[in-house]
Amino acid sequence: MSDLALALRRLGGTVTGGVARLGYMARFLGAILWQTPMAFRRLHLTVREIYFSGVLSLVIILMSGLFVGMVLALQGYEVLQRYGAQEQLGLVVALSLVRELAPVIGGLLFASRAGSAITAEIGLMKATEQLSAMEMMAVDPIARVVAPRFWAGVVSMPLLAALFSAFGIFGGYLIGVRMIEIDAGAFWGQMQAGVKVWPDITNGVIKSIVFGAAVSLIAVLEGYDAKPTAEGVSSATTRTVVISSLAILALDFVLTAFMFRGVGL
Amino acid sequence: MWVVRVTAAASPQTSTPACPTENAVVLDAVTYGYDPRRPVLRGIDMTIPRGKVVAIMGGSGCGKTTILRLIGGQLQPQAGRVLVAGESVPDMDRDALYAMRRKIGMLFQFGALFTDLNVFENIAFTLREHTNLPDELIRDLVLMKLNAVGLRGTAHLEPAELSGGMARRVALARAIALDPMLVLYDEPFAGLDPISLGVVGQLIRELNDALGITSVVVTHDVYESLKIVDYLYFVSEGKIVASGTPDEVRASSDPFVRQFVDGQPDGPVRFHYPAPPYHKALLADVE
Numbered sequence: 001m002s003d004l005a006l007a008l009r010r011l012g013g014t015v016t017g018g019v020a021r022l023g024y025m026a027r028f029l030g031a032i033l034w035q036t037p038m039a040f041r042r043l044h045l046t047v048r049e050i051y052f053s054g055v056l057s058l059v060i061i062l063m064s065g066l067f068v069g070m071v072l073a074l075q076g077y078e079v080l081q082r083y084g085a086q087e088q089l090g091l092v093v094a095l096s097l098v099r100e101l102a103p104v105i106g107g108l109l110f111a112s113r114a115g116s117a118i119t120a121e122i123g124l125m126k127a128t129e130q131l132s133a134m135e136m137m138a139v140d141p142i143a144r145v146v147a148p149r150f151w152a153g154v155v156s157m158p159l160l161a162a163l164f165s166a167f168g169i170f171g172g173y174l175i176g177v178r179m180i181e182i183d184a185g186a187f188w189g190q191m192q193a194g195v196k197v198w199p200d201i202t203n204g205v206i207k208s209i210v211f212g213a214a215v216s217l218i219a220v221l222e223g224y225d226a227k228p229t230a231e232g233v234s235s236a237t238t239r240t241v242v243i244s245s246l247a248i249l250a251l252d253f254v255l256t257a258f259m260f261r262g263v264g265l
Numbered sequence: 266m267w268v269v270r271v272t273a274a275a276s277p278q279t280s281t282p283a284c285p286t287e288n289a290v291v292l293d294a295v296t297y298g299y300d301p302r303r304p305v306l307r308g309i310d311m312t313i314p315r316g317k318v319v320a321i322m323g324g325s326g327c328g329k330t331t332i333l334r335l336i337g338g339q340l341q342p343q344a345g346r347v348l349v350a351g352e353s354v355p356d357m358d359r360d361a362l363y364a365m366r367r368k369i370g371m372l373f374q375f376g377a378l379f380t381d382l383n384v385f386e387n388i389a390f391t392l393r394e395h396t397n398l399p400d401e402l403i404r405d406l407v408l409m410k411l412n413a414v415g416l417r418g419t420a421h422l423e424p425a426e427l428s429g430g431m432a433r434r435v436a437l438a439r440a441i442a443l444d445p446m447l448v449l450y451d452e453p454f455a456g457l458d459p460i461s462l463g464v465v466g467q468l469i470r471e472l473n474d475a476l477g478i479t480s481v482v483v484t485h486d487v488y489e490s491l492k493i494v495d496y497l498y499f500v501s502e503g504k505i506v507a508s509g510t511p512d513e514v515r516a517s518s519d520p521f522v523r524q525f526v527d528g529q530p531d532g533p534v535r536f537h538y539p540a541p542p543y544h545k546a547l548l549a550d551v552e
Binding site: 130137 | 339367369377394448449
């Protein structure tokens, strides 16, 4: 009985702790949105963070997109040829990338590359008292440090996902048309006819914006909330990658469920 | 535990007759604890007259930095009053607090320079944030502040390229960028070589006098402090255990002050952390 009580107490503690953390996260998001006009008065800060989060993530995003597209083409051709539908390869590659893989894999890579860097940077600023110094100079760190990084992530993520898709389709083209020698007209024609702006492209963009916001919020929160020690910053960075990855996968399921229902599938 | 005793019962005003009556900072029966059940500060009374350099001394973890954070409004006292320029800091709303902080400069223990900005931009930071001055004027002001700390030639350097002493001096230039009425120094001498230590100490005194500001120096460096300050408070176990002018401190026979000034390993501040009797601990396994 005491073991059961202990287990229930732990479960209750975990649940209430999780709810409290979500509430804290919502309040933090509220503070970011409140300070956003102040942050946008210094737009160069957000542009600078777009460079650090977006431009510096380009290599990993583009290379991953290329290889994912190539693998998709190989796997897709293997299945499609069984049914004599290999000319649909372009459509399969494009839909897979635009609707699902670019936002999800792009989001996971963004969390690993940019999210962890944002957490580490803010955590180290806290550990070296730079955030305290800013507060003592009557400058709100949420407006000066957190909000520009958050919005940079929201802006960068859909652009990175679009580039991921573009390079993935190019990878599919290299394999499908150049290597396997599927007809180029069929490859591009099927893709052009089958991929719709709404729901395919728009839904992919919506997903990537939501993932960008989620990863950026988790990254800035973990950094801002990190214990001001080397170990604290290290743990916060790890938490950012783990929580962001899980959040992307969970949000992907929820968004996909809503989007499929929306198009009547 | 030793008997709490104040060597110089008089306030700084009476000890330093030339000092104006108006006080820059007043702490009145301030109590604060990060865990309310274990207060770090217990009923601290402190008066810091305008225009003076006052040191707050004590061992590591005695609550010195907490006092600075209370003065700056980063912490709220659980009891007592904190007044800066006559205004109650805990009662200020956010706008009033930020308005007050614009009149306060703070030098952090290791400088806390912004690592993504170079030396020039670090000092220009508050000027850009709080004023609409043209770039040419900001440039002149930054160079004047850097010149005051002897580092005009470092304007283009990154913080990582500075030595510890230089970083502290740049942080000092940043702290005075807006010509504050009060500057708070958190361990300004920690980790500095003797030359840098002397330079920073002298700068604190000279800038205080030249700019007519008030300085609160939290430190455990007795010798450097005695050379530059007007008044000292000794804090231990959350209370002020002694205070006085440098001459009074040098002449003091108070056990705490003597232990602190002479650097004795044992005294009112015990060498051993509280523990069960030694022989019992050693024989515990045998028994």
